[in-house]
Structures are given as structure tokens and as C-alpha cells.
Amino acid sequence: MFKKILIANRGEIALRVIRTCKEMGIKTVAVYSTADAESLHVKFADEAVCIGPPPSSESYLKMSNIIAAAEITNADAIHPGYGFLSENAKFSKICEEHNIKFIGASPEMIEKMGDKASAKSTMKKAGVPCVPGSEGILESFEQTEKLAAEMGFPVMLKATAGGGGKGMRAVWKPENLRNAWDSARQEAKASFGNDAMYLEKLIEEPRHIEIQIVGDSSGKACHLSERDCSIQRRHQKLTEETPSPFMTDELREEMGLSAVKAAEFIKYEGAGTIEFLVDKHRNFYFMEMNTRIQVEHPITEQVIDFDLIREQIMVAAGIPISGKNYTPKLHSIECRINAEDPFNDFRPSPGKITTLHAPGGHGVRLDTHVYSGYTIPPNYDSMIAKLITTAQTREEAINKMKRALDEFVIEGIKTTIPFHRQLMDHPDYLAGNYTTKFMESFKMEAPVED
Incomplete structure (x- = not known):
């Protein structure tokens, strides 16, 4: 097992990886730009190294700085999180050349599945339905x-x-x-x-449903069921849930087996997702593969009681997967909380958080790196938190989310909490009747004046 892991990322995902590493007895190294010096991931890692100024191109995307940070701290592995260098074949290769384990896909796998045209061709050979x-x-x-x-x-x-x-x-x-x-x-x-x-x-009335898979170094893979990511704005996901309200037992089994077949055909090692478009007749088609952990991975963890980051680390260390395919027993919903103004065309709203009250209670999980007094920099993605609720049924999970959103107070900046609160009351959402086109007709109701 690894002795020390450097997390080549920032914010909530860096903190998420640090937490699992600590539970596994593995030392951690945080990297940060000067804009992120006060982020919680920097405070909670065992060591922290500044890798450059605020622009990503000079810090979180600067491969030489990250490798140098790994070498000076004697890290024997790098976890890339999501975004930034997580699906960069060149970075995966450089880690290999420096005898640092990249906790993610191999350079060959990233190249094979990162190019959408070649990925589609590969999936056709694997016998997976393609658009x-x-x-x-x-x-x-x-x-x-x-x-x-x-x-x-x-x-x-x-x-x-x-x-x-x-x-x-x-x-x-x-x-x-x-x-x-x-x-x-x-x-x-x-x-x-x-x-x-x-x-x-073009698939009409499509739903975006992804299957979480994990593969090990022996070429064996399993799936951890589906996530419905259909509610999107400009191709950016806003909220996700599992199981999908559109799913049937037969469709889940068919899509799950297709995803495992895809992973085993390419001998995929690590955590990844096979992304599908599903039409109104429940025909499904391969769209792409993500060779990394996903933003929305917590809802899968909640419904099957499984730590995906731990599994990533174990697989990277050469430990075989269980091989079991999972079916969710609970229902979980994630709302991505962004520093954006939903009443003003979701305009970014960086700045200082003056007040923060986090929701709690049974079945409520909050993944975030921010706190009262923290200043959100304007340089990166605007997501500042992920609010996850889990319950026995979809209706209970929605009611729990409404309550949690009502409790969630962030002042000093604008956030998308009001959007999610309105979404949770939308009749089509409540009925599970939505596609990737949902946001084209969604209209925010005017804010209530104090």
C-alpha cells in the first residue's frame, strides 16, 4: 500500500480524497495555488506545497510543478481527482516515468477512450450499442x-x-x-x-444515464449501478440521482452488463463511468467513457455503502476488486451548489462568504471545502459544495433535500440553493419526468423580497 499520496487537485474533491487517505493510514500532500492558500484541503493535509499563481495553466495544470511537489515530499502516488489533469495521458505517462503511481487510467487507456471517435469504434467492437x-x-x-x-x-x-x-x-x-x-x-x-x-x-427526448464501473489489473470489472444525470444546463450537470426514476430492473441489468463488457473488453483498471444516452423507448446508446472519478460519485457511495476513493486506491495498489455487481437499496440525490446567481442567468458570484450554516441530520451529507470567512476565488469552476440526501424512497429523499436546502445558509455571495429548492417542487421533477432538455423550459420564480 502507498505511504504518501499527493492530491493533484483543489477544493472539495481534494478534501474528499484526503479524508479517505487518513482513514487508510496514508499520509497526504495537498498542492495549492496562491488563490487557494486558505482552502480546507490545504489545512487538513499532512503537508502542503504551493505550486503557482491563480491561473490553472500556471498551477493545477502545470505538470512539472506537480511532479516536483511529489518528488520533494517523497509521495509514491498521485490522485488527480476530476477535471484538471485527471484524464491527461501525458501526465499519466510522466508519473509512470518518475515511478509515481497515477491513481487513474493508464496513458494508453486515456488515449483510447479520451478521443470520442476512437472510443465509439472500440465500443462497437466490444458489442456495446452505439449511436x-x-x-x-x-x-x-x-x-x-x-x-x-x-x-x-x-x-x-x-x-x-x-x-x-x-x-x-x-x-x-x-x-x-x-x-x-x-x-x-x-x-x-x-x-x-x-x-x-x-x-x-440526434437522440430525441434523451436521458443521460451513466453506469459506475471499477476494474482491476487482472482485467476483471464490476458495476455499481446507475446515476441519472439528465438535468443539465449548457451540458453541465446540476443535480443527479440514483436509482434513475426512468430505470426498470431489466434495463438496469442490460445496461450494467454492457458497461462491464465494455470495461473488460479494454481491460480497464480503476474507477470510471460508461455514459449512455437513453431514448424515450428505453433504447440505450454508448456516448463516452470517463476514465476518472466523477463529481457525482457520492450518491453511488450512499446507496450501496461503498467508498469509491478507497476502491480507487486499492485497485491502484494491485488489490483485486470484489467482482460483485451492485443494485441500490436506497435512493440518493445530489445538488451541486455553485457560487452563481440563478436569478441572473447563473452569473458567477465569487467573493467572501460572510455566514455559513451547514444542514445536518440523518441521511444528509455535505461535501465542501468552504467555510464562513472563506473567499471564493474567481479563477476556477464555481461549484463550492455538494449536498447529498439519502433515504428509503425517492419521495423521502426529495423531502429530505427540501429540508436540507431550507437549512443551508450561505451569505455574502449568491448561490444556486434557491434554484435547487424550486427544482424540488417542480411537478415534472417530482414525477421523474425529465430529459436533458428540462432546463430549456425551466423558469426561475422571482426571489422573495425580505
Whole structure:
């Protein structure tokens, strides 16, 4: 087992990893930018190393600084969390070259599954259902035009190096294809330095359902059931739940077996998710694979009583997985609390938290790195907390979430707590009747004046 793990991340996920490491008797090293000097992950790690100024490019994405921090502290492993370098093949390779265990996917695996076109091709070979679309990267607009006509509209243009909704365009009519092609490529080039595109049939009324998997070094994999991540804004998830209200026992078994088949086909090692789009007829199609821990992993942990970070560390140390496929016995919901103003088009709201009162009680979990007096920097993602409620039924979990949101007080900045409170009363959400298009028609009610 590892003696010391450096966490190459910040905020709540860094603190989350530190907690499990401490429970396992493993020493921890936090890294931080000058903007994060007062974050809780810095305070609670055994050691902390400043790796640069606030911009991510000069700190959390600066591979040489992170490797140097690992070497000077004698860390024998690096946990990358999510985002930043967690799915960077080059960083995984550099860790390998420095005899530091990267607690994540191998460079080869990241390259194979990180490129969406090659991932889709691999999944087809594994026998996993895929969305109809182009075979590999599109070579020209003329090829795109021909293929779209053959598939039939609507279609979806996607950047092969994409993420976070960048370089994606839904096209409903042939006459709109050219503009979508030009603008998607331009955005992809600016965001990822790569304007390669592929084309897929647009799945109507889709739900975004992912299956959590874990694989070990022997090539064996298991699944830990599903999470419904369909409520999104601009392709960014807002809330997640497990089990999915759309799921049937038969569909869960079929999707779970497909995810395990995918993981074992590529001999995947570590924690990851197989992401599926599920249409209104409950046909499911492979969308992509995330070769890292997910933001929403706590809801899976809650319903099956399983520490996914611990499992990641154990697998990285060469310990086999249990091999058991899990079915949730409880219901869990996560609300991502962001420093944003939901009454003003979710505009970012960094600044100093003057008051914070955290909710508590049975079945309430709060993952956060902030506290009263903490200043949220403007340099990073705006998520500041994850509020998770768990109960015997979906209705009980929703009622518990309403109560917890009412208790959750953050002053000094704007947050998305009011959005989640309104969501929990929305009739379509209460009925479990939502798709990835839900937010297109959701309207915030005006704030109540004091």
C-alpha cells in the first residue's frame, strides 16, 4: 500500500480524497495555488506545497510543478481527482516515468477512450450499442452533408476532443448544417486546439444515464449501478440521482452488463463511468467513457455503502476488486451548489462568504471545502459544495433535500440553493419526468423580497 499520496487537485474533491487517505493510514500532500492558500484541503493535509499563481495553466495544470511537489515530499502516488489533469495521458505517462503511481487510467487507456471517435469504434467492437453516426473523424463538409442526408435529420455535430458542451451543435434542417459545421469547428479549435469533428444521429427526448464501473489489473470489472444525470444546463450537470426514476430492473441489468463488457473488453483498471444516452423507448446508446472519478460519485457511495476513493486506491495498489455487481437499496440525490446567481442567468458570484450554516441530520451529507470567512476565488469552476440526501424512497429523499436546502445558509455571495429548492417542487421533477432538455423550459420564480 502507498505511504504518501499527493492530491493533484483543489477544493472539495481534494478534501474528499484526503479524508479517505487518513482513514487508510496514508499520509497526504495537498498542492495549492496562491488563490487557494486558505482552502480546507490545504489545512487538513499532512503537508502542503504551493505550486503557482491563480491561473490553472500556471498551477493545477502545470505538470512539472506537480511532479516536483511529489518528488520533494517523497509521495509514491498521485490522485488527480476530476477535471484538471485527471484524464491527461501525458501526465499519466510522466508519473509512470518518475515511478509515481497515477491513481487513474493508464496513458494508453486515456488515449483510447479520451478521443470520442476512437472510443465509439472500440465500443462497437466490444458489442456495446452505439449511436448511429460517422465512422471516425469527418474529412470534409461534403462528407458530412452526405452522411447527414443518409442518416436523416436531426443530427448532432461533435468535436472529437470535446467536453463541457464545447464544439457541439444540434442541426435540425439541412440548410443549417454549414453554419453549424463552421461554428462548431471554430469553437473546438479555440477550446481544445483540435477542430476534428464527428457526426451522430440526434437522440430525441434523451436521458443521460451513466453506469459506475471499477476494474482491476487482472482485467476483471464490476458495476455499481446507475446515476441519472439528465438535468443539465449548457451540458453541465446540476443535480443527479440514483436509482434513475426512468430505470426498470431489466434495463438496469442490460445496461450494467454492457458497461462491464465494455470495461473488460479494454481491460480497464480503476474507477470510471460508461455514459449512455437513453431514448424515450428505453433504447440505450454508448456516448463516452470517463476514465476518472466523477463529481457525482457520492450518491453511488450512499446507496450501496461503498467508498469509491478507497476502491480507487486499492485497485491502484494491485488489490483485486470484489467482482460483485451492485443494485441500490436506497435512493440518493445530489445538488451541486455553485457560487452563481440563478436569478441572473447563473452569473458567477465569487467573493467572501460572510455566514455559513451547514444542514445536518440523518441521511444528509455535505461535501465542501468552504467555510464562513472563506473567499471564493474567481479563477476556477464555481461549484463550492455538494449536498447529498439519502433515504428509503425517492419521495423521502426529495423531502429530505427540501429540508436540507431550507437549512443551508450561505451569505455574502449568491448561490444556486434557491434554484435547487424550486427544482424540488417542480411537478415534472417530482414525477421523474425529465430529459436533458428540462432546463430549456425551466423558469426561475422571482426571489422573495425580505
